[in-house]
Amino acid sequence: MARMTMIEAVRSAMDVSMERDDDVVVFGEDVGYFGGVFRCTQGLQAKYGKTRCFDAPISESGIVGTAIGMAAYGLKPCVEIQFADYMYPAYDQITQEAARIRYRSNGDFTCPIVLRMPTGGGIFGGQTHSQSPEALFTHVCGLKVVVPSNPYDAKGLLIASIEDPDPVMFLEPKRLYNGPFDGHHEKPVTPWSRHELGEVPEGHYSIPIGKAEIRRQGSAVTVIAYGTMVHVALAAVEEMGVDAEVIDLRSLLPLDLDTIVQSVTKTGRCVVVHEATLTSGYGAELAALVQEHCFYHLEAPIVRVTGWDTPYPHAQEWDYFPGPARVGRALAEVMEA
């Protein structure tokens, strides 16, 4: 089996999809000739031609708006928003258009589009290249929201997203592009080639949207995470020596509630981890669901570990990023309670 970075995995997903289906088109800022600022679309224009992979003007509302029109025609656009932080000009098109076209037309028109966007911090990107806006999407009915944590999932989930009949927000944690970053920024990152989830089939496969994966079995506490924080949580669990169960959500909307409920019912303790800001973050939804469904099994208050409620700073990046030490303290807190 091939070894791929997450960049190669998402590229392979688009390649496989474009090969199988002429209706799949890829466009966005710098994605054509150059192949994208993170190189995710490298080679696609050369292989499939300029009308199936091309550069777009710097206009996110235009990129998403035209993608919606193309989907109404019958194409399956998979477009790149250069950074998740740049999606705001397209927010009207995403929330009031893409998300509602099926509903408001009673299925007369549909919107099978995918918006790929690099998300999260850890690359000294400052406040405009580090955001995690997933909660701004999970609050919108009609969207699906996917956040992979490794190359194998990234490819399978992206293929599933492209084949999905509804709009999918596909958030790619950019700090994971080259390896399973666990928050220890002072150490060199392990490349995906040395990680089992860097083994990716060359051909077509898909992973169903809405199914979580348990990354570590355990009985003492449940850690719910997604994206980069899955690896941070795994590192923290090992360092603390806690017998934690670590759930990688993979899909936030729809959510695999059954896996969460089963785990917390067993462990009685729960830590929710994400990089996005705390207040009204997706962790609030997770905490609410856990208490609704597992209240009588809980032995301690649910603890959230998240980015601070401030813009993402530049120089103080590692004091902002919820690294393994902070997750570790949360684990200790919830175990002592």
Add this chain to the structure above:
Amino acid sequence: MTEFPQLSLHVPEPAVRPGGMPDFSNVNIAKAGSVPRPEVDAASEDIRDLAYSIIRVLNRDGEAVGPWAGLLSDEELLTGLKHMMKLRAFDARMLMAQRQGKTSFYMQHLGEEAVSCAFRKALKKGDMNFPTYRQAGLLIADDYPMVEMMNQIFSNEMDPLRGRQLPIMYSSKEHGFFTISGNLATQYVQAVGWAMASAIKNDTKIAAAWIGDGSTAESDFHSALVFASTYKAPVILNIVNNQWAISTFQGIARGGSGTFAARGLGFGIPALRVDGNDYLAVYAVSHWAAERARRNLGPTLIEYVTYRVGAHSTSDDPSAYRPKTESEAWPLGDPVLRLKKHLIVKGVWSEERHVQSEAEILDEVIQAQKQAEVHGTLHAGGKPSVRDIFEGVYAEMPPHIRRQRQKAGY
């Protein structure tokens, strides 16, 4: 002391407010037949004048004159007249139905009937409109059943949109009518995307984008022009300038550009300004633009100069922001009366036949309304199921929505 004066902010005002005498003397109106008709492959920079003039075919005497005349047969014009009359009668009945509480909301076309009715003729089966809320003529002129429109307006048990959408926000893929959103300008750039898709697939279909004068100020309008220009998309970019954006006169959105059509010039998009109350001129110009698109020559921007005679919707009162008699002073007249006069002058129509036709059309509308009302109106009779709230958010209902539906008791 500075050599410069203190700065002051310029806030444009319409020429006249309520209580004043309506005055359109500043509206520069070209003589019918006086604006040339360029070849469809003309470059934008060679026809700049067309963005500042007004293309007109029908003169004061009801004759069709000039290079844009002569495209439609008598029979087609009679059909066009009946479409406009039908739209007007439909509006009058639905406005009354709203007053009677049979629906929550309505938007009429009074004075603007020619724009959507004549435009529809320039499109073919399979082409796609991305309309705003004031282009129901696209459906009427394509013989979409009125009863279906009324079912939607009444949100009754036969509503094709299952009660989910505000009245008049129709959707019909079959009739080339993209689902109306209700928020503004978003559809403009979507139309460009649809047209790009048709070109990507080497298809022959074209798209039409619609927007009002007010919402050209939205960024999606500008995104649409950039994308249309860059990729030479086969799309007709329509701006319906009916002078008023609810209570805001068109000068607030237009700023210092002179005309809305002129917005196209900076993008290298051929831009034409047309008398929107002249059925023949609207058809001639939209046909010209459609031919450009079909020949892969790219987008065309058209500004239809018209006047919104009625209120913006059933939720506002125009007498609070403009003189009551302003519509009577509007120099481009009434589209129905102008086409009627033309057909009488041609000897193919008469006052008597017009009156008879009005009665027949009204009867047809009333019959459709009776048929729709059998299936309910907003607060009485059959209505969509509560189940319909939860269906269709996604192709497949996810577990959390299923749980909520069960909680609601369905």
